Amino acid sequence: MEAPKSTTSKNPIVRFLNMNTSGQTSGRNLPLWRQLLLQIISLAILASVMFPIMYIVTLSFSSKTTRPSSLELIPKEISFVAYKQVLDKPTGNPVTFIELLKNSVLLSVGVGLAALLIAVTAAYAFSRLKFKMREVLMILVFIPLLMPAVGLSTPLYLLLNQIQVKQCTKEVVAIQPFTTCEGGAKGKLVFNLRDSLLGVGIAMTATALPFAVWNLKGYLDTIPKELEEAAAIDGADTNQTFWQIVIPLAMPQLAVTFFLGFIGHWQEFVTTWLFLSQPKDYTLAMTLYNMTGQYANSVPWNRFAAMAVIVALPVAVVYVGLQKQIVGGLTTGSVKG
Amino acid sequence: MEISKPSSRKAQWRKISLPYLYLLPAFLIMGIITFYPLIYQIIISFTNFDTKHLLLGLKSPELEFIGLKNYIDIFTAALPVENFNFFRVLEFNFWWALSNVMLHVPAGVLIATLLNTEGLWMKRIYRAVYILPVVVPPLVVATVWTNIFDERYGAMNQLLANISTYFGNTGPIFIRWFEDVKPPIPGFLPGAPLTLAYYAMMIANFWLGWPFMSVVATGALQSIPRDLYEAASIDGATGGQQFWNITVPLLRPAMIPAAVYGFTLSFNLFNFVFFMTGGGPARSTELLVTFAYNLVRNLRWYGVAAAFAVIIFGVAMIVFLITNRITRATQNYSEA
Numbered sequence: 001m002e003a004p005k006s007t008t009s010k011n012p013i014v015r016f017l018n019m020n021t022s023g024q025t026s027g028r029n030l031p032l033w034r035q036l037l038l039q040i041i042s043l044a045i046l047a048s049v050m051f052p053i054m055y056i057v058t059l060s061f062s063s064k065t066t067r068p069s070s071l072e073l074i075p076k077e078i079s080f081v082a083y084k085q086v087l088d089k090p091t092g093n094p095v096t097f098i099e100l101l102k103n104s105v106l107l108s109v110g111v112g113l114a115a116l117l118i119a120v121t122a123a124y125a126f127s128r129l130k131f132k133m134r135e136v137l138m139i140l141v142f143i144p145l146l147m148p149a150v151g152l153s154t155p156l157y158l159l160l161n162q163i164q165v166k167q168c169t170k171e172v173v174a175i176q177p178f179t180t181c182e183g184g185a186k187g188k189l190v191f192n193l194r195d196s197l198l199g200v201g202i203a204m205t206a207t208a209l210p211f212a213v214w215n216l217k218g219y220l221d222t223i224p225k226e227l228e229e230a231a232a233i234d235g236a237d238t239n240q241t242f243w244q245i246v247i248p249l250a251m252p253q254l255a256v257t258f259f260l261g262f263i264g265h266w267q268e269f270v271t272t273w274l275f276l277s278q279p280k281d282y283t284l285a286m287t288l289y290n291m292t293g294q295y296a297n298s299v300p301w302n303r304f305a306a307m308a309v310i311v312a313l314p315v316a317v318v319y320v321g322l323q324k325q326i327v328g329g330l331t332t333g334s335v336k337g
Numbered sequence: 338m339e340i341s342k343p344s345s346r347k348a349q350w351r352k353i354s355l356p357y358l359y360l361l362p363a364f365l366i367m368g369i370i371t372f373y374p375l376i377y378q379i380i381i382s383f384t385n386f387d388t389k390h391l392l393l394g395l396k397s398p399e400l401e402f403i404g405l406k407n408y409i410d411i412f413t414a415a416l417p418v419e420n421f422n423f424f425r426v427l428e429f430n431f432w433w434a435l436s437n438v439m440l441h442v443p444a445g446v447l448i449a450t451l452l453n454t455e456g457l458w459m460k461r462i463y464r465a466v467y468i469l470p471v472v473v474p475p476l477v478v479a480t481v482w483t484n485i486f487d488e489r490y491g492a493m494n495q496l497l498a499n500i501s502t503y504f505g506n507t508g509p510i511f512i513r514w515f516e517d518v519k520p521p522i523p524g525f526l527p528g529a530p531l532t533l534a535y536y537a538m539m540i541a542n543f544w545l546g547w548p549f550m551s552v553v554a555t556g557a558l559q560s561i562p563r564d565l566y567e568a569a570s571i572d573g574a575t576g577g578q579q580f581w582n583i584t585v586p587l588l589r590p591a592m593i594p595a596a597v598y599g600f601t602l603s604f605n606l607f608n609f610v611f612f613m614t615g616g617g618p619a620r621s622t623e624l625l626v627t628f629a630y631n632l633v634r635n636l637r638w639y640g641v642a643a644a645f646a647v648i649i650f651g652v653a654m655i656v657f658l659i660t661n662r663i664t665r666a667t668q669n670y671s672e673a
Contacts, residue, residue, distance in 0.1 A: 030456035038454060042463050045448060049466055052544065053473075055492045056481050067487075071495035122363035131356035141363070144371045146653035148605050150629045151646030154381070154639045155374035158394050206370040213363060238355055267476035270607060274634060285476055292480045292612065301484065312477045319472040 060305035067301050082302035086310065090287050093279035103197055104266060104283040110201050112261030115208035116216075116254060123216035124242055128228070144210045149270050156203045157275060160194035200275045204265055212257055219253040220246070259322055263315050284311045378643045382407055386640035407644035416641065420620040421628070427652070429529040430624045434604040437542055442596050444543070445550025446588060450580065452551075453558050464555075470548045479612040482541035486514040486613070493537075518618045532621045534614045542609060550595055557591035558584070597660040604656065625649045 030038075054073040062072075063079035087097045125131070126138050144152075164176045166187035173190070174181045181187040193199040223246070231241045247254075267285050276282065288311050291304040380395065383402055390397045409415070414422045452463055470478070485492045488511055498510040514537040520530040561583065569579050607626045610616060616623035616631065623631075629649060632642035 030454065035456070035458065038451060038457055039459075041451065042457070042459070046463060046466050048544070049469055049548070051496075052478075052481055052485060052492075053469060055485065067490035068492075068495070069490065071492055071499055118362045118366055121359040125356045125359035129356040129359065131353075134356075137360065137364075140372075141367070144367070144375065146657055147375065147646065147650050148607070148626045148629065148653075150607075150626055150633060151378065151649060152371070152374045153633055154642060155377035156370065158377075158391065159370075159374065161391075202370055205366070206374065209363060209367055210371065238352075242359075263474065267474045267608070269476060269611075270630065288476065288480055289612070292483050301490070304480075304484065308477050308481055312473045315474045316472040320468075 056305045056308055059302055060309050062302045062305075065300035065302060082300070082306040083310070086303050086306045090307070091279070091282070091290060093282070095279045095282060099280060100282060100284050100287055103281060104285065106197055107201055107204065107268065107272070107283060108262045108265040111204045111208050111265045112258045114201070114205050115212040115261055116258050118205075119209055119212035119216055119257075120247075120250075120254065121242075123213050123220055124246060126213070126217045127220035128225075128246075129238070141210050141213050144207065145214060147207075149204075149207050152206055153203070153271065153274050156206060157194055160199040160203065160275075161192065163193040163199075164189060165191035194275055195277055195281070197276075197281055200272055200281075203271050203275060204268060208261055208265065212261065215257050215260065216250070216253065219257075220250060223249055256322065259318055263318065266315055267311075378646055381640055382643035382647050384640045386638075386643065388637045388639075390639070403640075407641045408648070410641065411645060411648065416638075418636070421623075423648075425529045426620070426623050426625060426628060428526070429531075429622070430604060432526055432529065432531075433535070433538075433606075433622075433624065434600050436539065437546055437603040438596050438599045440539070440543055441546035441550045441599055442592055444547040445552075446554045446585075446592065448547065449551045449554035449558055450584060452555065467548050467551060470545050471552060473545075475545060475606075476608050476612075478541065478545050479608045482537075482544075483613045486537045486541075488513050488516070515614050516618055518621070530621060532618055534618060534622045538609055538613055538622060541613065542603065542606070546599060546603070550592070550599065553591055553595040554588060557588050561587045594664050597664055600660065601656065604653075625652065 051073065055071075058072050058075045059068065060082055061075045061078050061080075062068075063077060063081045090097045090100055122141070126134070126141075162177050166174045166176065166181060167190050168174050168181035168185055168187040172181070174187060193202075227245055227249070228241050231245050236244070268283070269285050269289060272283055272286055273289070276286075284307075288304075288307050291299045291307055377395075383404060384390075385401050385403050385406075390400050411423050448467065451457075452460060452467070457463075486494075488494065491514075493514070494510045494512055497512070498506070498508075501510065512533070515534045517533045520532050521536070522531065525531050565583050565587075566579055569583060574582065604624075605626050606624070607630070610622055610624050610627045611630065614622045616627045620628075625645075626649070629642060629645050632638055632645055636642075
């Protein structure tokens with residue numbers, strides 16, 4: 001018989017009475033008054049966590065379009081009116097919910113994937129290979145991490161704004177800055193890279209890329225070198241080691257880095273709001289912003305609530321599924337960075 | 338070995354160039370979309386770049402180099418912007434990040450310890466619910482709390498009204514969370530008055546912040562060997578003594594990187610400030626990033642904004658050097 005696992009009492013009799021003989025945790029080794037006290041604290045925390053969630057969920061299930069005059073935290077009715085309205089006509093602009101969703105998914109998945117694919121070889125080189133200027137180049141990659149996205153927005157705006165497709169005449173199309181319309185004619189603007197999802201995606205990659213390199217390098221540093229050394233003895237060259245040993249080993253972290261990118265860019269707001277001007281390119285996050293604050297005096301709160309739930313759900317699902325890996329991935333990255 | 342001389346030289350060359358080949362995709366792309374904008378930004382920070390220069394950029398004929406004027410204007414509060422004082426914003430920004438972490442980390446650790454209590458009923462339910470704030474995207478959290486703190490219809494005022502009925506109050510409560518300019522605790526932070534909006538944001542960010550710390554702490558708690566506590570309780574250490582002498586020191590290596598991460602996250606918490614207060618009232622809750630956004634989006638002084646971005650970069654560099662030192666120190670600590 002071993003000593004009881006976590007009694008705090010010095011009294012041997014109390015200790016004996018509280019002894020846990022089952023080997024499993026049960027309520028027996030916690031005195032009732034402590035159990036009750038801890039339960040009250042835990043329930044109070046539970047209530048504080050649930051307060052905004054219940055509030056917004058209740059609001060989203062309400063069919064009332066007037067603003068709430070008293071506090072309701074438990075749904076009195078389950079009405080999907082607000083959800084239906086949001087799905088049918090999310091904003092005053094001629095844009096469907098599916099388009100908004102598509103834009104959000106394209107941007108967040110696209111940027112997440114692009115950053116990952118471009119970053120992975122660089123992360124490997126920084127983690128494993130020896131070469132001249134390694135330190136200098138590494139610092140160079142990490143420097144942009146210190147610059148917030150707003151800080152790069154003006155030059156990126158100007159850069160992307162230069163690439164425009166113009167319809168000069170019916171048959172002639174000019175792609176600026178490579179070709180221009182004849183005789184200095186202005187032509188009709190068909191496509192402006194800055195004002196497109198592709199352009200915004202490129203601008204978002206500017207900050208996503210250094211983060212992906214940093215995060216992946218932090219993880220690759222933790223993979224033991226023995227496997228690679230064994231592969232090298234067996235005659236594998238660097239390319240083979242990278243593709244056949246390192247990539248399969250790093251798969252979980254590649255997934256985590258991708259999903260971190262996805263989560264971060266799902267709610268991207270700064271760049272999209274600065275660059276995009278056409279409602280057809282708007283994202284869910286932009287729509288949600290339009291439904292709050294100064295622009296939203298006419299938006300019923302039940303619709304806002306339904307939209308908030310809809311925007312939150314995909315991220316919540318991803319997070320719950322990958323919770324352990326995401327938290328682990330974040331902390332290994334930051335420790336070893 | 339059948340490799341002939343020239344091909345082995347080729348192999349040698351391949352070996353040397355390979356690392357650079359691995360770096361090429363990232364550097365090629367970053368060269369265009371990251372480094373070029375960074376350098377561009379530094380150049381225009383010394384000019385009077387304005388909306389009228391947007392079309393031609395650096396090639397526009399009226400673009401003037403005005404030396405350090407933008408920087409001096411920012412530091413001496415000479416910008417024609419109401420209520421703007423760089424050092425007040427900077428001080429508030431640091432205090433905002435610091436005060437958040439100082440609350441989130443202890444709360445996270447305490448709650449993780451609470452849930453780690455053996456024999457606590459309904460542990461699984463608590464764990465499942467306490468993780469929820471981590472899971473909701475901060476953008477949504479910010480918009481929802483903006484509604485909660487609404488002056489007339491917000492849930493917070495209604496909740497306070499409900500509670501105050503137990504103290505004899507009957508009427509509704511209308512606290513102007515985001516508009517009230519008068520700091521509730523005058524002189525709390527010298528030089529940067531903390532308005533009610535700050536406290537509202539603290540409440541919202543606390544809701545969001547501690548559960549992450551709690552998740553990190555739970556992971557670390559479960560890696561602490563049980564025998565340590567058993568030995569301590571045999572030696573007669575009380576629960577409090579065990580907490581301070583075993584739990585806290587052994588959690589430190591995990592919590593400090595998490596705290597550093599939380600600090601940098603709060604330091605640049607654009608969404609919260611932008612959605613909830615817009616930096617107001619009277620710019621009392623403005624962060625460096627939200628002001629930079631204002632300069633670009635609303636005021637459109639691109640030269641000043643560039644200078645401001647360079648200053649933010651400098652501040653971030655200092656923060657990074659300090660926090661990096663702290664994490665390095667703990668790394669050595671955990672290895673020791």
